[in-house]
Amino acid sequence: MIFERAAREGRAIVSADTDFGTLPAVRHEAAPSVILFRRGAPRIPRAQVELLVANLPNVADALAAGSVVVFEKSRVRVRSLPIAGDG
16 A cells, blocks of 8 residues: 555655565566665664765666665665566
């Protein structure tokens, strides 16, 4: 339901729950984008917002096109959607 609404409204999902990084692979869809905070990324909302805002210029196009953007302690990873399955 969350994914359907976010896709319909052109929104991205922001989470620290790793399941939200797995679900786009299972869904095989190009939307919605997911922003995921993992592995030592700040867990304080204000710090997460600061990290996201500081990096948004670098990931905005990927989010608009459909991606999973993962913020970790020392790096940002981007994976385009849809994520291909194993067959």
